[in-house]
Amino acid sequence: MSDAVKFEDMPYERPDLEAVKAEYARLAKALADAETFEAAETAFLEKDQLDRHTQTAYELVYIRHTIDTRDAFYDAESTFWDEAMPELEQAEDAFKAALLSTSFRARLAEKYGELLFAQAEQQRRTIKPEIVEDMKRENALTQEYVKLIASAQIPFEGGTYTLSQLTPFKRSADDAERLAAWKAEGAWYKEHQADLDRIYDELTHVRDAMGRKLGYENYLPLGYDRMGRLSYGRKDVERFREAVRAYVVPLADKIYRAQAERLGVAYPLSFADEALSFRSGNPAPRGGADDVLEAGRTFYHALSPETGAFFDMMLDRGLMDVLSTEGKAGGGYMTQIPDYDVPFIFANFNGTQGDVEVVTHEAGHAFSYYMNTDKTPIGLSMPSTEACEVHSMSMEFMAWPWVEEFFGDDARKYRYAHLAGAITFLPYGTMVDHFQHEVYEHPEMTPAERHATWKRLLGVYMPWMRLDGEIPFYADGEGWQRQHHIYENPLYYIDYCLAQTVSLEFWAMSQDDFKAAWEHYMAYTRQGGTRAFTDLLAHAGMRSPFDEGCLKGICERATAWLESYDLTGIA
Secondary structure (H helix, E strand, C coil): CCCCCCCHHHHCCCCCCCHHHHHHHHHHHHHHHHCCCHHHHHHHHHHHHHHHHHHHHHHHEEEHHHCCCCCCCHHHHHHHHHHHHHHHHHHHHHHHHHHHHHCHHHHHHHCCCCCHHHHHHHHHHCCCCHHHHHHHHHHHHHHHHHHHHHCCEECCEEECHHHHHHHHHHHCCCHHHHHCCCCEEEEEEEHHHHHHHHHHHHHHHHHHHHHHHHCCCHHHHHHHCCCCCCCCCCHHHHHHHHHHHHHHHHHHHHHHHHCCCCCCCCCCCCCHHHHHCCCCCCCCCCCCCHHHHHHHHHHHHHHCCHHHHHHHHHHHCCCEEEEECCCCCCEEEEEHHHHHEEEEEEEEEECCCHHHHHHHHHHHHHHHHHHHCCCHHHHHCCCCHHHHHHHHHHHHHHHHHHHHHHHHHHHHHHHHHHHHHHHHHHHHHHHHHHHHHHHHCCCCCCCCHHHHHHHHHHCCCHCCEEECCHHHHCCCCCCCHCCHHHHHHCCCHHHHHHHHHHHHHHHHHHHHHHHHHHHHHHHHHCCCCCCCCCHHHHHHHCCCCCCCCHHHHHHHHHHHHHHHCCCCCCC
C-alpha cells in the first residue's frame, strides 16, 4: 500500500462474508495438514494477511459510522459488521485449534513468541456456535445505546447541544450556569431512563447467558477472558481495590476538601461543584482546535525524533477527526487501519483541557501502534487494553515540560489539576469496575437495585459527593448510565485504573529524571503486544500496580507534591 494514502482516500468495499469464512477454513486445513515448517508458516502468515484485510474493512466502517451516525451507507455497513463479526470469530476458531495442535508449534513459538498460543487458548474459551446469536444481540444493543447517546439534543440557554458540546457549560466558572448545565444533562438522561434501563438490563442477561452457555459460572470469568487478561485475575483486582480504598480515597478526600475551600462552597461537594477546580475557572487551552494540534506538533517534535515523525504523519494524512459535530458518536478513541500501517484518532473537542488530553492520550495509543506495525501476527502490535492505556496515560505526563505551549498562562493550573485529577480518577474508575462485578454476580438485579448499588458504592469510593437530590439523575444513583464503557466494553474500566497507577510511576520518575523516564517509556512501548501486562512492566523496569505498596508509595509522593505546589495568585 502507498505510504501517502490519506484517510479520506482509503476505499471501502464490503467483503464477501462466505468467501472470508471459506478462506479461514482453507487456511486451518493447510496448517493442520502441513508437513513442513515452511508450509505451516505460510498458512500462518496468510491468515495474518486475511486478518489485516478484514480488520481494515471493519475499522473503516467503524470510524466513518462514529464520525456521522446519521450516514445511511455506513449505518447499514455497521449493522452488517455487527452481524458478521461473531460469525467470523466462530469461523476463525478452527484455525486457532490447528495452531494449538500443529506439530510445528514449538518452532512457531520460537519465532513469533509463546504469547500468541496462550491468547489462542484463551480466545477459544470465549467463542462457540451456541453463543453467536447472543453476540449479535449484544452488538445490536450496544449500537442502540451509542445511537441514543449520539442523538441527544439538549436545549440550553437558547441553543441546542449534544452531550459533548454541553461539557464546557458543565465546567463553567459561573455557579448558576454550571449547575443549570448539570441539571439539563441529568434531565435528558432522566427522560430516556426507560430505554437506558431496558438496554442495560438486556445486555446483562445476554452476557450472563453467554457465560453460562460456555461453562463459566457467570459473565465475570468470561469477561476477564474476553479482555485478554493473562497475568492477573479477580483476586488481584480485589487487592487493588482495597489499596485504592486504603490509600487513594483519603488523599482524594483531601484534594476535594482543599477544592471546596478554594471555591468557597460546602463540603461534601455537589456534582456541579466537583467539576470546577478553580474559582477563576478550569485550565483552558489557548486558541481553537488548530492551535491545540499545532501545540501538539511542537511537543512531539521536541520530545523525540520518533514522536515528531509520527505526529506529522497523523496530520498530513488526515488521521484525526477531532471536532464535535452533530450526529457524531460521543467520547474519543484510537484504532488502527492495518492495511495502511496507520492508527486513527477520533475525538470531540469542546474547548476544555480534555482537548489537550486527546492530543496526548489518544496520540499515546497511536504512537505505540506506529512503533509496532512491524510485529507479526497483527495481534502482537498492541498489548491487552490495560497495557495499552499505560502508553496513553503516561504520555499525558510526558507532556508536562511543554504544557505552556498548550495552556499559556493556565499551565500552572493545569499541572495541579492534571495530577489531582489522576489521583481522584482512581476511586471513580475502581468504583465503575466494582459496580460491574456486583451487576454480573447478580444479573437478576432490577434496574432500581442497580441504581441503589451505585449509590451505595458512591458512599464508599467518593465520600466527598453530596447526594441531596439537587441533580436527581446523579443523586438517585443513575450517573453510571453516562459511562459508555459499562454498556459497550464490560469490565474495561479497571484497565484505566491499573494504567493510571503506572502512569503515576512515570510521573514520579520524570520529576527526578525526565530522560530516564522517557527511556523507560520507550522500553515499554517497543515491546508492542509481545508480552502480558505485568511482564511488559517488568521488562521496562516498572513496578506492577498489584505490588504491595505501589499505590501507597505513589500517594505519598503525590501528597508531598500537591501540598508543596505553589498556587499563589491562582484563585
